[in-house]
Amino acid sequence: MSIRQAMLALLEQGPMYGYQLRSEFEQRTGETWPLNIGQVYTTLARLERDGLVEVVTDAESGDSGDGDRAHVSYRATPAGLEEVAAWFATPVPRTQPPRDELAIKLAIAVTLPGVDVAAIIQRQRSATISAMQDYTRLKRTGRAANPDAPADLAWSLVLDSLVFDAEAEVRWLDHCEARLRRAASEKARVRPSVDAPAPSSQEVVR
Amino acid sequence: MNAVLNLQSVSRVHGEGVTEVHALRSVSFRAHPGELVAVMGPSGSGKSTLLTLAGGLDEPTSGSVWVEGTDLASLDLAGRARMRRTSIGYVFQAYNLIPALTAAENVSLPLDLVGQRARAARALAMHALEEVGIADLADRFPDEMSGGQQQRIAIARAVVGERRLILADEPTGALDTDTGEDVLRLIRARCDAGAAGVLVTHEARHAAWADRVVFLRDGVIVDEHGADEPDTLLETSGSTR
Numbered sequence: 001m002s003i004r005q006a007m008l009a010l011l012e013q014g015p016m017y018g019y020q021l022r023s024e025f026e027q028r029t030g031e032t033w034p035l036n037i038g039q040v041y042t043t044l045a046r047l048e049r050d051g052l053v054e055v056v057t058d059a060e061s062g063d064s065g066d067g068d069r070a071h072v073s074y075r076a077t078p079a080g081l082e083e084v085a086a087w088f089a090t091p092v093p094r095t096q097p098p099r100d101e102l103a104i105k106l107a108i109a110v111t112l113p114g115v116d117v118a119a120i121i122q123r124q125r126s127a128t129i130s131a132m133q134d135y136t137r138l139k140r141t142g143r144a145a146n147p148d149a150p151a152d153l154a155w156s157l158v159l160d161s162l163v164f165d166a167e168a169e170v171r172w173l174d175h176c177e178a179r180l181r182r183a184a185s186e187k188a189r190v191r192p193s194v195d196a197p198a199p200s201s202q203e204v205v206r
Numbered sequence: 207m208n209a210v211l212n213l214q215s216v217s218r219v220h221g222e223g224v225t226e227v228h229a230l231r232s233v234s235f236r237a238h239p240g241e242l243v244a245v246m247g248p249s250g251s252g253k254s255t256l257l258t259l260a261g262g263l264d265e266p267t268s269g270s271v272w273v274e275g276t277d278l279a280s281l282d283l284a285g286r287a288r289m290r291r292t293s294i295g296y297v298f299q300a301y302n303l304i305p306a307l308t309a310a311e312n313v314s315l316p317l318d319l320v321g322q323r324a325r326a327a328r329a330l331a332m333h334a335l336e337e338v339g340i341a342d343l344a345d346r347f348p349d350e351m352s353g354g355q356q357q358r359i360a361i362a363r364a365v366v367g368e369r370r371l372i373l374a375d376e377p378t379g380a381l382d383t384d385t386g387e388d389v390l391r392l393i394r395a396r397c398d399a400g401a402a403g404v405l406v407t408h409e410a411r412h413a414a415w416a417d418r419v420v421f422l423r424d425g426v427i428v429d430e431h432g433a434d435e436p437d438t439l440l441e442t443s444g445s446t447r
Contacts, residue, residue, distance in 0.1 A: 122421070125410075126431050129246075132414035140394065140415075163411055170410035178248065 003035065004043055005087040008052060008080050015056045015075040018044060028154035030138070032162070044074055052080035102169065106176060117180060125173045132166045135159050208275060209236035210371050210402035211260055216269035218255050218425075229255040231425040232269065237402040239370070242394060244405045244416035252425040253406045254375055260404060261294050261373050262286045273371060291316040294371045295364030297393065299379035301356040303348040303363075309335060310344040313363045322367075334362035338392050354385035361392050365401070372396055372403040378412060390415045 003025075010016065010024050018040045025035055047053040056073040076084065102124060109115045138144060144156035213235040220227045230252045237243045245253050258264040259271055262278045271278045274293055278286060303312045314331035318324070335341045338358040348356050357377065364372055374393055378386030390405075394415050397403040405416055413419045421429040 122429055125421075126419075126429055129410050129413055129419055130431060132410060133416070133419075136414040140391065163414065166414075167409070167411040174248065174408075 003033075003039070004047065005084065007040070007043055008047060008076055009084045009087065011053060011074060011076040012081065012084060015073040017071045017073045021074075024151075027151035029158050030142075030144075030155045032158055047080065048074070052077055052083055110180070118177065121173050121177050121180075125170055128166050128169050128173075132163055132170075135162045135166070139163075209238050209272070210274055211235070211237040211404065212272040213256070213260065214270045214272070216256075216259060216266045216271060218252075218259060218264070219267045228425050230259070230266075233422075233425070233427055234269075235260075235420065235427070237371070237404050239400050239402055240397060241418065242397040242403040242405060242416045243418045243420060244407055244413035245420050245422060246407060246410070246413050247422035248408070250424075251422040253408075253422055255425075256422070257373050257375050257404060257406050260371075261296060262290055288320060291320045292367065293369055294373060295366075295369040297357070297360050297364045297372065297374040297377040297389075299376040301348070301353075301360040303356055303359055305348050308345050308347055309340070309351070309359045309362075312348070312359055313366050316363065317367055330366055331362070334366040335359070337365065337395075338362045352385075353379075353381055354388065357381060357385075357389050358392070361389065361396075365396050370401050372401050373406075374403065375406045376408070377405070378407075378409075386412075 006025060007021055010021055013024075016024065018037055021044075022035045022037060022040050044053060048055065053074045054077050056075050106117065106120065109117050109120055139156060139159050142155075143152045144159055147153040147156050213233060215232045215234055216230055217228070217232050218230040220229060233252070233256065235243075235256065245256060247253050255264070259266050260273075262271070262273070262281075265279070273289060276289065278289070281289060304315070307315065310328060310331045313334050314322075314324075314327040317327035317330060322330070332341060332344060335344055338361050340355055340358050340362075343351060343355060343359075348359070351359070357379070361377075364374075372393060377393065378389050381389065390412055393403055393405065403416075405412065407413055419431060420427055
């Protein structure tokens with residue numbers, strides 16, 4: 001899972017404790033994928049178990065500390081750094097696409113009589129564009145608008161990724177709509193209804 | 207707030223009889239100060255017709271088009287041309303710059319045409335070029351510039367002299383995504399400063415810069431969403447003819 005590698009990669013910058021790691025992650029991703037602190041420490045514990053991170057004492061990390069366990073910091077081990085390098089060197093696999101509710105919904109809808117697929121498409125397109133408007137507003141108003149720090153640039157790129165994903169969905173919906181309209185008109189041409197009026201000549205071109 | 211652009215039950219029919227084509231059917235549409243409205247729809251849905259009518263470049267078969275409270279039908283040709291040069295700014299996919307004129311001359315052209323004095327026109331042109339971030343290219347010719355820079359000049363020309371209605375037809379055209387986004391940012395900034403904008407696009411990513419998105423199909427508004435003024439709920443009626 002990418003959270004594990006992302007946390008490990010952030011530790012390349014130097015030792016950090018859990019809250020710091022979460023904050024560094026969210027600086028870059030704008031809480032798009034919020035991390036709860038329990039998840040952070042569970043992941044760190046697993047990384048430690050696998051020999052990819054190790055605990056740093058306060059004295060070692062340069063923290064003044066106030067006695068027993070003020071902060072428990074972690075740093076990546078050489079094996080951990082190797083895993084990070086391998087993560088960056090390997091493309092994210094696309095062989096198993098995540099389950100796509102919209103594709104499934106339309107795939108079912110087009111086969112059922114009495115379902116208004118065009119209305120499903122239009123409602124979805126409207127909702128998706130509305131989400132894109134929200135992302136775009138964040139892009140042009142928040143810290144992503146004038147990214148000074150590298151983390152702000154990272155956040156603006158994450159927003160771009162959300163926008164491009166949504167755009168792909170809208171394009172696919174446009175495509176579905178056009179295909180369905182063409183299929184319907186071809187069906188009407190091949191099998192004209194006996195009592196239907198003659199087709200009108202109002203084909204709108206522009 | 208009064209709409210800068212107000213289309214009232216506008217229809218546009220080309221040809222007649224069997225060749226009759228309904229490009230727009232009783233479309234009502236408004237754009238208010240400070241508002242950017244995107245118009246989306248497949249090819250042939252009537253997007254560009256809507257923009258052409260809004261800009262007074264064509265006349266509706268029925269219905270009326272109002273710009274800043276003036277019914278365009280009440281103006282003669284000269285009056286409409288003046289309205290286009292003083293109140294309406296266009297940004298097209300092709301930048302439509304005049305190759306023999308410098309950037310500043312291209313931008314000041316609409317002002318020159320309405321008799322603005324040369325020095326004042328130049329000052330306004332420089333102001334507009336500054337606004338789009340290329341004042342340093344004022345004395346260059348279009349063919350000495352990149353596509354993105356040329357489109358910035360076209361935007362400067364569209365907004366020069368504080369024009370209140372910006373009409374943009376696929377303004378990002380063939381620009382790469384990053385440069386295209388700069389173009390949208392500039393149009394958006396102009397609307398945030400008080401102009402009304404209409405952006406015709408088939409790309410959802412561009413429409414997302416707008417406050418309101420209107421969907422056209424077969425000349426009819428089939429859907430619209432986004433923040434709207436309380437008195438401007440659009441009618442989405444079918445055909446009039």
